[in-house]
Amino acid sequence: MKRVFIQLIIISLILFTSSCATTVFQTSEQTSEQTPENLKEAILILQSRLPPEDLAALKNTTEPDLAKYHHGFGAGLRNSLGLWSKSPLAQWFTQRDIRHPDNMSSIIIKSLHRELNGLPWEVDKQLHIYQQSQQEIEILHKKYLLKEQKRYIRRKSAMLGWQWKTHQAPKALLPKQPNNKDIWGLEPYDSGFIVTVKGWRKTPKNIWHDGIYFISAKSTQLSPVSVQGCPEIHDVIVRGNQAQWLCKENTEWSIITTQPKAPSTRQTLHLPTQFDRLRLGKSKTGLIIVSQDAIYTLGSDKLTQLFQATSSTRQYPEFDSDGYGNHQADEFFFPQRSATLLLFNNAVYFQVEDTGNETDLYRLKLTETDIESANKFFVHKYIGRRAVNISNIAIDNHDNLWIGTPNNGTLVKLSKSGDTKFASIFNNLTPQKTISTEHQIHWQALLPTSAILISDEVMYLASSNGIVTVQNNEITPVVYFDYPLGMNRTPYTAAPQYNYHIKPQRLGKFNDGSFILGDRHDGVYLLMNNGSSFDFYLPEIVNKPYLIGHN
DSSP: OOEEEEOOOOOEEEEEOSSOEEEEEOOOSOEEEEOOOSHHHHHHHHHHHSOHHHHHHHHTSOGGGGGGGTTTHHHHHHHHTTTTTTOHHHHHHHHTTOOOHHHHHHHHHHHHHHHHTTOOOOHHHHHHHHHHHHHHHHHHHHHHHHHHHHHHHHHHHHBOOOEESOOOOOEEEOOOOOSOOEEEEEEEETTEEEEEEEOOOSSOOSSOOSOEEEEETTTOEEEEEEETTOSEEEEEEEETTEEEEEEEETTEEEEEEEETTEEEEEEEOOOSSOOSOOEEEEOSSSEEEEOSSEEEEEOSSOEEEEEEOSOSEEEOTTBOTTSSSOOOSEEESSOTTSOOEEEETTEEEEEEEBTTSOEEEEEEETTOSSEEEHIIIIIHHHTOSOOOOOOEEEEOTTSOEEEEOSSSOOEEEEOTTSOEEEEEBTTBSSOOSSOOSOOOSOGGGSOOOSEEEEETTEEEEEETTEEEEEETTEEEEEEEEEOSTTOOSSOTTSTTGGGGOOOEEEEEEOTTSOEEEEESSSOEEEEEEOSSOEEEEOOEEOSSOEEEOOO
């Protein structure tokens, strides 16, 4: 039997609690010792070297409970017996098609346990189980590689081929985060913006939002909106220069339409059933009304039903059911606290918070009953089994739906013909054979994908790094965001960077070239255009209401 100098294999101490055991390994000076060349020798050495009390503890463990030794005792075996290297024992296992050290140590532990209990080792059966498992893993891995190859081929034909025109742009120093709520609506109106906020709740309410405000470029103040003749504002949509307000007075629902310097109009909603809550949605042709079990379009004189659900609730475990922190099996047919839905290509798209406080995208085809997540209609097909959250969606002038992500560096384009295209996937403008969330790209060359603004033929994109424009497949930076006081950009999850980190999910532009950004958690940022530079400004929230609408 071959004898070599190795470290003393085991001086162990098994520490027990009521539910687990941990083996602590120590090593001594090098000494002459047998190196096991096969399983039988390994068991003999373990029997001679382990303290009697440890052997007794192992013996009295039931076989199904041997798994608790995998990390402590098993880790010591894998290291001491050279199972991670080409030790004689590791080669003995490899010759029998057992290649992973985890499987080797499991066979050693089980064989020692059976030896201590006077049971046959059944080595061939043990080997067969792991051989079969390993073969299955290899088959699955080959299938995985084949799927990845197919995804790569799809990605190659799906990339839009955008390129940076330049990386030169002014920098704006980030201010300390405002103490506000999530911005889920940012609608241009009357040379300013209507801002809808949503915060975390402990108790449900029939009104989905937590406040609607107005801000103009001149006032730089957020004022709560008051609409004449609308005691309860449940929702608002802006189309062109008109704002349409979903109002409720007692049990009566109505739409009040306002526009600057023009009289307001009111349209009573004649619903087939009385509802406690309603929402509005957008389409290119008109206003969408979403009830607790149906979707309608609103014409000049009546509601036309687009979709009727079989129930006012559904079971969908991915939602943060009601948006106020509880997770339930039964969800509303349409999540009441989702972002404004968009009607696109005979389906409604909407963002909703998941149980991890991130936002995901779902669609409901009007000809079907089940909803689909973004994972189903583009992530798995092109990217794979990866977490991709959605921060913003927008429809351009050519009837394409754009989908932005908060921190993945992924921007998706869905066309009306059904094609899926990508401007960027995990911060890469060109197709990559292997997708990685790690990137070596300088932060100024990362495409912003968090917030989307479509203005005629120009697209504006914003993220924590800055704002760019895209036109004719060329990316031009407008402004970069920089941390003050010489702070590094990473890690932004730790102080002091975290206190200055911006997370845009809505973007708007004033007539003078200034911007307004709606943050995922912290409220509104104004980015004021000074001609050749930009400066951040945090608007003040005032109590005086901003009155909209008149007779």
